[in-house]
Each structure stands twice: as C-alpha cells, then as structure tokens.
Amino acid sequence: MKQGFLSILPLAAGAALYGFAFGVLAAQIGFPWWGVALMSGVVHAGSSQIVAVEQFGSHGFVLGAVLAGAALNLRYLGIIASLSEVLRDVPLRVKLLAIHITGDENWALTMARRAHDPTIGAAFLIGSGLTMISVWVISTSAGALIGGAIPDLEGYGLGFAFTAAFIAMARAMWRGRRTVLPWAVTFVVTLGLVQAGMGAAYAIVLGSLVGVFTAQMRRARREETA
Amino acid sequence: MSSAEWLLIGLLAVASYGVRLAGLIGGRAIAANPRLKPFLDDLPGCLMVGLVASSLAGEPIVTWLAALVALAVAITSNNVVVTMAAGLAAIIVGHQLPFF
Numbered sequence: 116m117k118q119g120f121l122s123i124l125p126l127a128a129g130a131a132l133y134g135f136a137f138g139v140l141a142a143q144i145g146f147p148w149w150g151v152a153l154m155s156g157v158v159h160a161g162s163s164q165i166v167a168v169e170q171f172g173s174h175g176f177v178l179g180a181v182l183a184g185a186a187l188n189l190r191y192l193g194i195i196a197s198l199s200e201v202l203r204d205v206p207l208r209v210k211l212l213a214i215h216i217t218g219d220e221n222w223a224l225t226m227a228r229r230a231h232d233p234t235i236g237a238a239f240l241i242g243s244g245l246t247m248i249s250v251w252v253i254s255t256s257a258g259a260l261i262g263g264a265i266p267d268l269e270g271y272g273l274g275f276a277f278t279a280a281f282i283a284m285a286r287a288m289w290r291g292r293r294t295v296l297p298w299a300v301t302f303v304v305t306l307g308l309v310q311a312g313m314g315a316a317y318a319i320v321l322g323s324l325v326g327v328f329t330a331q332m333r334r335a336r337r338e339e340t341a
Numbered sequence: 342m343s344s345a346e347w348l349l350i351g352l353l354a355v356a357s358y359g360v361r362l363a364g365l366i367g368g369r370a371i372a373a374n375p376r377l378k379p380f381l382d383d384l385p386g387c388l389m390v391g392l393v394a395s396s397l398a399g400e401p402i403v404t405w406l407a408a409l410v411a412l413a414v415a416i417t418s419n420n421v422v423v424t425m426a427a428g429l430a431a432i433i434v435g436h437q438l439p440f441f
C-alpha cells in the first residue's frame with residue numbers, strides 16, 4: 116500500500132494544480148470552501164464536478180447540471196469493471212471503499228504497473244487512491260479558500276478557464292481520425308440547440324447522443340460494405 | 342450553502358457512486374456488450390465537445406479566438422492546467438485589444 120501511496124505522487128501533483136483551479140472557480144460561483152471539500156470527498160470525480168459546477172453556475176439548474184456531470188462519469192463503468200481481477204480477493208467493504216477512491220490516475224498507474232509486475236494489486240490501488248482523494252480534497256478546498264477571498268474575476272473572463280479546461284480534456288480523449296465526424300456533429304448540433312434556446316445541459320447531452328449515433332451508424336455501414 | 346447547492350452535491354455523489362457500483366456489479370457484462378461498448382467509448386469525448394460548443398454559443402468573436410489559442414495549446418501540450426492558463430491569458434489580452 117505504501118508503494119502505491121508514494122508512486123502516485125507525481126500524478127497527484129498534476130491533479131492538485133487542476134483541483135486548485137477548480138476550487139477557485141467553484142468559490143467564485145458561490146460555494147464555500149467546506150462545500151467544495153464535501154463535494155470533492157463524496158463525489159470524487161474531477162471532470163464531472165467541474166462540468167456540474169459550471170452548468171450550475173451559468174444556468175442555476177440542478178437536474179441539468181447533475182445529468183451532464185453524471186453522463187461524463189459513465190466511463191467509470193468500464194474502469195471499475197476492469198478492476199474485477201485486482202479486487203477479487205478483498206472483502207466487500209474494502210471493494211466498496213476501493214471503487215470510491217479509484218480515479219483515472221491511480222487506475223491507470225495500477226493497471227500499467229500490474230502489466231509488468233503481477234504482485235501489484237488491491238493494496239497498490241488503495242494506497243494510490245487514498246493519496247489521490249486526499250490531494251483532491253485538499254487542493255480543491257485550498258483553491259476555494261483563495262477564490263473566496265479575491266474579488267469577482269468573472270469580469271476578467273474567468274469563466275473562460277472552464278472552456279479552456281473542457282478543450283484540454285477533449286484533447287486528451289482524441290482517438291484519431293474516427294473522432295472527427297462524431298465531434299463535428301456534436302459541436303454543430305449542440306451549438307444550434309443552444310442558439311435555438313434549449314437549456315445548455317440538455318443541448319449538450321442531446322448533441323453528444325446525436326454525435327455518438329452518427330459514429331455508430333457509420334461503423335454499421337462500414338461493416339455492411341466490408 | 343443554498344438548498345440547490347446541497348442538492349447538487351448530494352445528487353452528484355449518488356450518481357457518481359451509483360455508476361461505480363454498477364461497474365462493480367455488472368461492469369464486465371456492460372463493458373463487453375458489443376452494442377454498448379462503442380457507445381461508452383465515444384460518449385465522453387462527445388460530451389466534452391458539446392460542453393465547449395455550449396460555452397461558445399452566443400459569445401463574441403474574441404472568445405472564439407481565445408478558444409482557438411486554447412485548442413492550439415491543448416494540442417501541443419496535452420495538459421489541462423497549461424491550457425487553462427494559456428486560454429485565460431488569451432482572453433485577458435484579447436479584451437485589452439482596441440478592436441474587440
């Protein structure tokens with residue numbers, strides 16, 4: 116467990132910077148530092164939190180914000196499913212804790228190490244996960260403490276920091292040329308729906324579904340012609 | 342905190358843990374399902390692009406140009422914090438320019 120605790124530190128440093136920035140933004144929207152700490156502790160999903168807080172801040176609508184944030188979290192179905200071997204021999208209560216403290220970074224590190232060293236397992240996952248969730252809670256609440264103490268930054272275009280974060284997160288999800296069509300369709304449809312007056316969170320989910328189905332249809336057509 | 346903020350945190354926590362729990366219980370079957378797998382692979386990227394589109398909708402040209410700067414930095418650096426810093430710098434500089 117100690118090995119996992121220490122090995123994740125470089126990745127945790129990156130998450131801390133991102134968490135700090137998220138904390139500043141959340142405080143500017145009106146969340147107290149302890150509310151941010153609570154959210155980071157019980158939700159523990161970086162991109163999902165940033166999306167939900169941004170949607171809530173700009174539209175003030177809870178269900179739409181949760182829908183957008185939760186949809187983004189669906190990738191954890193696959194992430195947690197891939198851990199079934201790692202978690203096979205641990206008791207249920209440890210499993211229930213391990214799935215909560217598993218994030219992108221410590222999952223990826225555990226799987227990468229395990230590929231070379233089969234002794235890497237649940238203890239490593241949990242050690243690195245404990246580091247990640249602690250760093251996430253501390254960095255986001257520290258950001259919120261600072262963000263609550265400084266004047267309104269919205270006038271300086273602070274909201275755009277969210278847009279830039281989304282652009283960077285999309286970049287990390289780029290999967291080569293097959294991504295072009297679904298992303299282009301999603302962009303145009305979402306933009307059109309928002310311009311037409313639809314609530315942003317619904318427009319995002321609907322636009323994304325149209326993009327995903329475009330990709331599915333193209334794949335199906337290719338299989339037919341092949 | 343307002344009741345809406347409490348509700349947001351509570352619902353998001355339930356949704357987040359619910360997805361993880363579903364992954365633990367039925368994840369293998371869901372992740373290996375040939376109909377669902379491509380859907381789950383494509384959805385996160387599309388959602389991110391949708392978020393970018395919705396935050397640019399109705400914005401002035403300076404915001405779109407700053408987004409292009411952020412995109413260029415994201416492509417080269419592939420780093421969230423560096424992209425946020427560059428995007429913020431671009432929009433602040435953009436607002437100072439006389440023609441925007």
